[in-house]
Amino acid sequence: MLNVKMLQPVKVVCTDDLGETLTQICQTEGYERPLVVTDSFVGTMPLVVKAIDKLESAGVSVAMFNEVKPDPLSGTVAAGVAAFADHQADSLIAIGGGSSMDVARGINIVRVNGGSIIDYTDPAKPIAHCGGMIAVPTTAGTGSEMSNALVVTDEETGRKLAVLADPAVSEYAVLNPDLMLTLPPKMTIACGLDAFCHAAEGYLSNLASPVTDAICEKVMFLLYNYLPRAVANGQDREARERVMVASTLAGWMLNNAGTIAGHSIAHVLGAKYHIVHGEAVGYALPAVMEFVAPVRGKKVREIGQILGAVFPQDAPNEQVAIIASRAFKDFRDRMLGLHPFEDYGISEQELLGNAQAVVDERFAGNTPRTIDLAVAQKLLSEFGKR
Numbered sequence: 001m002l003n004v005k006m007l008q009p010v011k012v013v014c015t016d017d018l019g020e021t022l023t024q025i026c027q028t029e030g031y032e033r034p035l036v037v038t039d040s041f042v043g044t045m046p047l048v049v050k051a052i053d054k055l056e057s058a059g060v061s062v063a064m065f066n067e068v069k070p071d072p073l074s075g076t077v078a079a080g081v082a083a084f085a086d087h088q089a090d091s092l093i094a095i096g097g098g099s100s101m102d103v104a105r106g107i108n109i110v111r112v113n114g115g116s117i118i119d120y121t122d123p124a125k126p127i128a129h130c131g132g133m134i135a136v137p138t139t140a141g142t143g144s145e146m147s148n149a150l151v152v153t154d155e156e157t158g159r160k161l162a163v164l165a166d167p168a169v170s171e172y173a174v175l176n177p178d179l180m181l182t183l184p185p186k187m188t189i190a191c192g193l194d195a196f197c198h199a200a201e202g203y204l205s206n207l208a209s210p211v212t213d214a215i216c217e218k219v220m221f222l223l224y225n226y227l228p229r230a231v232a233n234g235q236d237r238e239a240r241e242r243v244m245v246a247s248t249l250a251g252w253m254l255n256n257a258g259t260i261a262g263h264s265i266a267h268v269l270g271a272k273y274h275i276v277h278g279e280a281v282g283y284a285l286p287a288v289m290e291f292v293a294p295v296r297g298k299k300v301r302e303i304g305q306i307l308g309a310v311f312p313q314d315a316p317n318e319q320v321a322i323i324a325s326r327a328f329k330d331f332r333d334r335m336l337g338l339h340p341f342e343d344y345g346i347s348e349q350e351l352l353g354n355a356q357a358v359v360d361e362r363f364a365g366n367t368p369r370t371i372d373l374a375v376a377q378k379l380l381s382e383f384g385k386r
Contacts, residue, residue, distance in 0.1 A: 006211045006256060007166075010135075010146050012248065014175045018047060018136065019054025022093065025134055025172055026060050031091035033061045034134070035084050037104040038095045039068040042138055047179055048095055063087035068100045071274065073155050077106035077117040084111050091132035094170075097191070098142025098277070101135055101170075102150035108133050109168050118154055121161040123362075128167060135170040138179045140230075140244040141191025141278050143198060143251015145173035153271055160271035162362055169255070175248060177241040185231050189336045190278030192227040192243055196220060197281035198250035200303055200328075201288070202257030204296050205366045212257040213299075215249055220306045222246035228335045261371050262288040264361035265379060268354050273346055282332050283341050286325040287382035288367075291375065293321035295368050300324045307331050333386055341384025351380040 015021040026034065034055070042048060043066040055062050065083040067076055080103055084092070094104030106117040108130040119125055135145035144150070148166045153159070183191075199219035202212060223246050229239035265288075266280035275283075293300045297317035304311065304324030308331075311323055332338050355376035358364060364371040371379075 006209075008252060010170050010173050010252075012146075012173045012175065016176065016178070018174065018176045018179070019051035021174055022051055022134065022136075023055055023058045023060065025174070026055065026091070027058070029091070029132075029171070031060070031132065033063070033087060033089050034091040034093045035080075035087050035089040035107075036062055036064045036093045036095060037068065037080060037107065038064070038066050038100050040066050042096045042100070045138070045179070047176075063089065068096060068103050070099050071153050071160070071270065072099045072103045072106075073153050074116065074118050075155055076103055077110060077152060080104070080107040081110045091134065093134045093136065095136040095138060097137070097139035098144045101137070101142065101144030101147075102152060104133055104135070105144070105150045105165070105168050106152060106163070109163070109165060117152055117163065118161065120163045120165065121152075123164065127165045130165070130168040131171055133168070133170045134172045134174060136174045136176070136179070137244070137247070139183060139187065139191045140180060140240070140247035141194035143195060143247050143249075143254060145170055146248055146251035147254045149254055151267065158271060160267045162267070166255070173248060175244055177237055177244050180240045180244060181235055181237065183234060185234065185337075186339075188227075188231050188234065189338050190276045190282075191247070192223055192230070192278070192336070193282035193332065193338065194278035195243075195247040195250040196223045196227075197262055197278075197285050198254055198259060199223075200285060201259040201262050201281075202250075202253040203299055203303065204289070204292050204368065205257045205260050206368050207256070207258045207366055209257070212253055216253055216257065217302065217306065219246045219250045219253070220303065224306055224308070224331060231336055258366045259363050260288065260367040261291070261358070261364050261379060264358050264364040264371070265383065267361055267363070268357045269351070269383075272354065273344065275344060279338060282338055283384035284379065286328055286385070287379045289328065290321040290325050291379060292368050293317045293324075297321075303328070329386060340386065348381055351383055352377050355380055
C-alpha cells in the first residue's frame with residue numbers, strides 16, 4: 001500500500017476583504033443558501049455583519065446559527081443539523097474559533113450521513129464525503145479550518161470525544177487577520193499555545209514524517225517570534241497574520257502527524273474541569289517532552305533550540321529534556337505570561353484520579369513511548385508545574 005506522507009485538500013485563501021471573498025466562493029461553487037455557524041459574540045462583530053450583508057446583497061440567502069459555546073455539546077450539533085434543514089441550506093460557513101469549526105464539521109457529517117455525531121466517535125463508523133464547508137477562523141490556535149478532527153462533549157457521559165474524518169475537512173479556509181485584531185491577550189496566549197503544541201506534539205508523534213517535521217519546525221519558529229508581539233500589541237497586524245498562518249499550518253499538521261499525550265491530558269481535564277484547552281496543552285507539554293526525550297532526544301533538542309535554548313555539545317538526553325522543558329516554560333510563563341495553573345484551584349491528588357482516562361484517550365497511542373497508568377500519573381503530577 002502506498003504510504004502517503006502529505007495530504008492537503010483544503011483550498012486556502014488569504015484576504016483583506018472577507019465579504020467579497022465569501023461571495024466569490026459561493027458564486028464559484030454555486031452555493032445559494034449557506035448556514036453561518038458561529039457564537040453569539042462573533043455573529044455581531046462588525047466585520048462579520050458586513051460580510052453577511054455583502055453576501056445578501058449578492059443574492060445569497062444566509063441563515064445564522066449562533067448557539068455555539070466553548071466545549072460544544074453533542075446536542076448543539078443536533079440543533080445545528082435541524083437549523084440546516086429548516087433553512088434548506090446547501091453549505092456551511094463556520095466563523096469563529098475551534099468550537100464553531102467543530103460544530104460546523106459535526107453538522108456537515110450528520111446532515112450527510114445521518115444519526116448522531118456521537119455515532120462517529122467510533123473509528124469503524126464509515127463517513128461519506130461531506131462537502132460545502134467554508135471555514136473562517138477568528139482565533140489563531142486550533143487550526144480547525146484545516147483539521148480533519150472535531151471534539152465534542154457527550155452530554156450523557158460528560159466525556160470529550162474526538163471524531164477523525166478526512167471526508168469532512170473544510171472545502172475552503174479563509175484567512176483574514178483583521179478578525180483577530182481585538183482578540184484579548186489571555187485568549188491570544190491560549191490559542192497560540194494550542195498551535196505551538198499541535199506542532200510540537202506532531203513533531204514528536206509516531207505519525208511524524210520528514211515533510212511534517214519541516215512544517216512543524218516552521219510553525220514553532222513563527223510562534224516563538226511573533227506570538228509574544230501579538231500578545232503585547234493586539235493591533236500588530238503583521239504579528240497577527242504570522243501567528244494566523246502558523247496556526248493554519250499547525251492545523252494541517254494535525255491531519256498528517258497527529259498529537260500525543262499532551263492533548264490526551266488536555267481533552268480529559270478540559271472535559272471534567274473546563275480548563276481552557278490551549279492552556280491545558282501548554283501546562284502538559286513540558287512533562288511530555290521530558291517523557292519522550294529518551295527516544296526523541298534529537299527532536300526535543302531542536303524544539304529547545306527553536307525556543308532559544310543553548311545545549312552543551314554532548315549533552316545526554318536527560319539533560320536535553322530538562323533544558324528544553326525549561327525553555328518552553330520560559331516562553332509560556334515569562335514571554336507570553338500564561339497565568340499559573342494554581343489559579344484553577346485543582347489539587348494534584350484530584351488530577352491523579354484521571355490517569356486511567358488519559359491512558360484510554362485515543363491520541364495517547366501516537367506517543368512514541370507507551371502511556372500506562374504509572375506514566376499517566378507521572379505526567380499529571382507534573383501538569384502545570386512552573
